[in-house]
Amino acid sequence: MTTTDINTTAVPRWWQSRVARRFFGHRLALLGLVMITLLTLACIFGPYLLPYDSLHIDLRGRFSPPMSGQHYLGTDPLGRDIAARLLTAGRISLLVGFFAMVLATILGTLIGVIAGYGGRVVNAVLMRFVDGFLSFPTIFMLLALAVALKPSPVMITIIIALTGWMEVARIVEAEVRSLKEREFVLAGRMLGLGKMHMMFREILPNCMGPIIVAATLTVARAILLEAYVSFLGFGIQPPLPSWGNMLNGAQQYLGSAPWLAIIPGIAITLAVTSFNFIGDGLRDALDVRNDSF
Amino acid sequence: MVAGGHPASAPDVALSVRDLTVSLPVGMERLNAIEGVSFNLNRGQILCVIGESGSGKSMTASTIMGLLPRGMETSAGSITLEGREIVGMEAEELRSLRGRVVSMIFQDPLSALNPLMTVGAQIEEAMAAHGEGTAQSRRTRTVELLTEVGLPDPAMMYHQYPFRLSGGQRQRVMIAMALSLEPTILIADEPTTALDVTTQAQILTLIRDIQRRKGMSVMFITHDFGVVAEIADSVVVMEKGHVVERGEAAKVLKAPDHPYTKRLIAAVPHLRAEDRPREATASAAAEPLLKVRNLVKTYRSGSRLFRTERVVPAVQDVSFEVRPGHTLGVVGESGSGKSSLGRLLNRLMDVDSGKILFDGRDIAPLPESEFRSMRPKIQMIFQDPFASLNPRMTVGQILTVGPKAHGMSGSKAREEAMELLNLVGLDVRAFDRYPHEFSGGQRQRVGVARALMFKPQLLIADEAVSALDVSIQAQILELLDRIQRETGVAMIFITHDLRVASQICDEIAVMHKGRIVEFGRPSQIFFNPEADYTRQLVAAIPGERFDDKTTVPTQADTGT
8 A cells, every 4th residue: 555645736825715716806895805904004004194183172273174274184163183083083993893893702702602512501591691682772782881881992892892792602603503513523522522622622713704704794883883872972982082972073063064074974984884895705705605616 | 539439310329429528617626527528328228427526427417408517618519419419509498408308317316306395396397397288187197207106105295395205215206307208318317326225226226117118218327336237238437527438338347448447346345255354363262342232222302291202213222242353344224223323332422221341341321521531442433524524624633633632742643643644545744734635535544544543442433435436445445454454453334335344344233223133244144144134235235246246356355
């Protein structure tokens, strides 16, 4: 018996893989990715490049419309530079969205994996708990919690995460339950691997596709939720800017200075749709069911 | 490619394929799925197209049916169906030919039948789609068809849903559906591969009977030379998209020309008249490693409270012994409880009652935490080489994860894994690769290596070669045989294929409905069976006639 020859052709790099090819073939997803990258870079470096600080008050230059002088996007009722505020607010909004997603995904994955791999009782208890959380109207719960707790950015992040993990948990639970029946899981048990090892090292890596998709969509949802709560005045508190409380401040001047509302509105729309596009693209790319070359 | 002797328009040719080439989308493993394929299907004959997976045999059928997957197209050649050229024909015109002139039955009848429609409705639908008859006449015809394919109580069957039927019955429904428009050509794509051996024999008989009665022409796709020997008039052998040999069935089977055909035929397992040679007499006298006593397992589903409980006895009162260095074959059809038995022995399922004495210790009642330390001694090889390896782990990780969990150091585990890769005939470079980079046979070698990492005393192989091509099957059997000789491991070899069992087993237990109905040496079981059920099983083995039951020496004999 000689050595069987194994396929010696070059191993394809990840960007040549089917998933990557399909993702990059998805125009909207690619557009979303580009926009998010630009938006993030602008929020990180933008404020250093602008002539005004986001908190610099100039009462003589109140309500300047966009493209007046050095104020590229105009000024607000206190004469602060909107471009600077928008990018600083973007930092807060994107950070809140991102970390809320991370927390929600970790929590959801944890509960989903345990519920999926556990026995009937564990599954029933955890999944009814998920159902319980799902049956609360999210916005009211969010507002109630925001009123009760001190609305710092960290607290807002935690609150948003607490209302957003259930979807991930459900997706992961379903995925784990179907993977549990596969022979490689039996093989792991045959090797005498522990439960923790089975759940998190054998099964979990196989659910990464759906988790990544859910996570992307959760970011979009978290950014939107932060904007809601801040707009209603229970979220990020001024003078710290966020896209939501910029909208809030713009309400009274809708007629006279519409750009106050339009500019943060566009930022929210761009961020949310971009994340949704990326999520859709990932879903199509990772879904083996609609397999067309 | 030789174009064959007959002109394409000869009246006795029902289907003629000439220099057919179907291209694959760019970036696939080869340029064309099939290349320059030519053959004739004569009227009133059965033509078998045989080849291993990836040989392009199913692709040929799909091309004839006009059912190519997206991204593939016929790039050259011609297909003449009953004198009409169909390459380049309008989709609508082709659709009217499908079903009426040429019809197809598939490998998996469950996925080919609509689960939400009754059997009768599905057969009628095919007729209605082609505007055949009235509602009343279609209904009568459907019941006739169900009778014709030998289904019990056709009037009742008409109202059944597919999930209520057995695999064989579903395949009969598929055949009825294919026959509903009285096609002159029937294409059967591995119609018996998913079936048990006794059911397979019945379906083969049915197809041959119908073919004779109606004078149909049948193109039968298979990977099993046993099936070819049963039904074929002529044979086309395909390898990697090319036709390598064609001719009369008797001639190809008896005196194959092409080396590939010879290899394939040599790899077909046969019942062996003599028992496995036992050089080590000492091991025969040794104390049994495993003693199973009155093992019982019953599946319960539904709820006792709501009186919907279903009780399925999977393993009933099973007892046997296995000695070190010996192989016990467990054979039976699907649902016989043989796989459940394997999982019980490995404690992947809990035992209801009975004893499993492993090395003198009863492991049946042990809780998982206590049994865990014994797991390394009992290892298993799984059926599906695609599902049994974690796709997200490298081969190295797959091999070393178990020993590491039991406290072996990383470097030691790596060293052992390298050694085992060598032993199972894989390059050590395989260590850092992912399972998807390997073929089915290579993956199964990884599965064998994984089971050997612990140097187990008992190896349970659950249909370990069933999903593989015959030539690969022979290699894996030889590998298992060699490993047993070298390590003296005891083996329980679970299979539905009696031919395979006779290659590798010292003793065989025949299981039927959860019970062992016969137990003995292979020579006795296969050539002098006592139980009726064993006799049926042996009689159903396809193609044992063509070589007079004399054994061609296979790898298992010549292996060292």
